[in-house]
Amino acid sequence: MIADLVQNTLDGLSAGATYALLALGFTLIFGVLRRANLSFGPAIMFGCYAATWTHVNFGAGLLLLALITVSGAVLAGAYVERLCFAPHRGGSAIAAMVASFALWMQFEELATLIMPRHLYAFPLLYEGDPLALGPFTLRIDALAMLGAALAACLALWWTLYRTRFGLAVRALIEQPAAAALAGINVPWVFVRVFALASAIGGVAGYLVVASHGQITPMLGMWATLKGLLAMMLGGLGSLPGAVIGGLALGLIEAHTQWYLGPQMRDLIAYLLLFVLLAARVPWMTTRSAS
Amino acid sequence: MSFLEVRDVVTAYGKIEALKGVSLEVAEGAITCLLGPNGAGKTTLMMTLAGILRPKQGSIVFAGEEIAGRAPHAIVARGVALVPENRLVFPAMTVLENMHAGAYQRGDKKTVPGDIERMFARFPRLKERAAQQAGTLSGGEQQMLAVARALMSRPKLLLMDEPSLGLAPLVVEEIFRIVTELHRDGTTIFLVEQNAHMALRVAQHFYLMEQGKVTFSGDPGSLAEDEVIRRAYLGSAQRPA
Numbered sequence: 001m002i003a004d005l006v007q008n009t010l011d012g013l014s015a016g017a018t019y020a021l022l023a024l025g026f027t028l029i030f031g032v033l034r035r036a037n038l039s040f041g042p043a044i045m046f047g048c049y050a051a052t053w054t055h056v057n058f059g060a061g062l063l064l065l066a067l068i069t070v071s072g073a074v075l076a077g078a079y080v081e082r083l084c085f086a087p088h089r090g091g092s093a094i095a096a097m098v099a100s101f102a103l104w105m106q107f108e109e110l111a112t113l114i115m116p117r118h119l120y121a122f123p124l125l126y127e128g129d130p131l132a133l134g135p136f137t138l139r140i141d142a143l144a145m146l147g148a149a150l151a152a153c154l155a156l157w158w159t160l161y162r163t164r165f166g167l168a169v170r171a172l173i174e175q176p177a178a179a180a181l182a183g184i185n186v187p188w189v190f191v192r193v194f195a196l197a198s199a200i201g202g203v204a205g206y207l208v209v210a211s212h213g214q215i216t217p218m219l220g221m222w223a224t225l226k227g228l229l230a231m232m233l234g235g236l237g238s239l240p241g242a243v244i245g246g247l248a249l250g251l252i253e254a255h256t257q258w259y260l261g262p263q264m265r266d267l268i269a270y271l272l273l274f275v276l277l278a279a280r281v282p283w284m285t286t287r288s289a290s
Numbered sequence: 291m292s293f294l295e296v297r298d299v300v301t302a303y304g305k306i307e308a309l310k311g312v313s314l315e316v317a318e319g320a321i322t323c324l325l326g327p328n329g330a331g332k333t334t335l336m337m338t339l340a341g342i343l344r345p346k347q348g349s350i351v352f353a354g355e356e357i358a359g360r361a362p363h364a365i366v367a368r369g370v371a372l373v374p375e376n377r378l379v380f381p382a383m384t385v386l387e388n389m390h391a392g393a394y395q396r397g398d399k400k401t402v403p404g405d406i407e408r409m410f411a412r413f414p415r416l417k418e419r420a421a422q423q424a425g426t427l428s429g430g431e432q433q434m435l436a437v438a439r440a441l442m443s444r445p446k447l448l449l450m451d452e453p454s455l456g457l458a459p460l461v462v463e464e465i466f467r468i469v470t471e472l473h474r475d476g477t478t479i480f481l482v483e484q485n486a487h488m489a490l491r492v493a494q495h496f497y498l499m500e501q502g503k504v505t506f507s508g509d510p511g512s513l514a515e516d517e518v519i520r521r522a523y524l525g526s527a528q529r530p531a
Contacts, residue, residue, distance in 0.1 A: 164394070167383075167387060167390060167391055167394070168391075168394060170380070170382070170383060170387075171380050171383070171391045171394075174380040174381060174382055174383065175378050175379070175380050175381075177342060177374065177378060178374060178378035178379070178380065179380075179391070180341075180342060180361075180362035180363060181340055181342070181362055181366070181371070181372050181374055181378070181440075182366070182391045182392050182394055182439060182443070183362075183363045183366035183367060183371075183392070183394045183395030183396075183443050184363055184391070184394050184395070185361070185363045185395075186361075186362075186363070187361075
């Protein structure tokens with residue numbers, strides 16, 4: 001009993017760490033631009049497909065594939081920013097969101113056009129046996145995911161709280177008008193935030209496909225949904241909230257899957273979101289900055 | 291020669307013109323104040339000068355250079371800083387971080403710590419609260435922080451939008467003491483105030499704005515002062531027949 005609980009918690013945390021990364025990327029864009037970027041996941045999918053394509057055609061090592069995934073995601077993210085968000089700056093939030101939905105379709109079409117099979121293999125992060133520790137088995141790739149996700153969280157924290165760029169991002173999240181008045185070049189910060197968020201998303205995307213060992217065009221939708229869900233669970237626009245929301249989502253999924261079965265897994269998470277929204281829990285309705 | 295020269299500036303929100311051709315001048319080294327009733331367009335003018343709002347027409351020349359329509363950060367870099375209405379400090383950031391944000395565009399990073407020390411000497415309360423979140427400060431302290439943040443950009447011209455808004459009389463006294471100190475130290479100040487009595491006590495020149503236009507200008511102590519104060523509070527539209 002206890003062993004199951006601990007094992008599920010470990011599994012949940014390692015999945016949750018990836019969700020936390022996705023939620024952080026989402027939150028950065030949402031907090032700074034006050035816009036939902038539906039193409040966040042599909043841009044990550046684009047990066048992963050670029051890596052898969054390289055792997056299929058030329059074969060490449062894990063590190064190189066990670067690099068291609070992240071740069072592909074950043075490139076796609078910059079494309080989304082230029083096309084959907086830069087033209088609607090200070091304008092309609094709905095227009096930007098709908099435009100980002102259009103690019104979502106574009107990315108999916110592009111992926112299926114260039115790589116028409118529904119499923120492609122992706123080199124696994126780790127192919128050996130899981131590590132046995134008393135009654136628990138620890139999947140090495142799950143551990144690596146947890147470690148990499150935590151490292152990315154720390155790097156982001158350092159960027160936001162210890163650098164000049166981070167100061168500008170936080171200022172922009174808290175008081176956009178005052179940030180401009182303080183002399184911060186707002187459009188330039190927007191571009192860099194998009195690049196940073198996409199890079200974080202790219203890390204998450206790489207960890208997911210490399211631990212599953214396969215990729216489908218559904219990855220884009222999956223990443224957008226998980227990121228959105230985790231961000232909303234943690235409270236819109238809050239960075240620590242994104243981490244908490246991501247980990248919480250991972251834990252909820254792991255435990256419901258074990259106790260109620262896999263078909264209940266997503267249902268429970270959405271139900272929880274629905275209840276929290278309907279109950280107007282304070283942290284979800286106020287947009288705090290940190 | 292005027293330091294800041296505003297000519298026929300029109301700023302509109304959609305089709306509604308909040309500024310209907312405003313012209314005025316601010317002299318170097320002086321305190322100039324802008325009075326007027328609510329809705330006269332004073333804040334709109336300040337936001338236009340700072341680049342947050344883009345004027346539809348007209349020119350804004352600062353130190354011989356056209357700044358109308360430039361981005362806010364470019365205007366800050368040229369030496370114009372605005373202390374916005376309602377202060378707009380960054381609430382979840384510390385007092386110290388707020389001040390660093392004010393120095394964001396400065397190229398001379400080495401002189402920033404020295405400037406922060408000078409700000410702390412001028413505003414001892416901020417020094418006591420340096421590590422505190424700005425949102426936990428009192429209204430008066432937040433106003434001082436907003437002024438300090440603006441000064442951190444080393445402005446040649448300081449714009450202040452209603453610095454006394456919502457503050458207790460003693461705190462208002464302190465804010466105006468700081469304004470006169472800054473002036474004495476050589477900062478040019480362009481001040482928007484609802485508190486006309488206070489503003490006329492410190493200013494060398496004033497403008498009265500009503501319904502998007504400058505309707506009067508003069509020096510404090512002139513015969514028209516009482517009439518100006520009355521109109522600053524009530525607006526000429528409400529003048530009894």
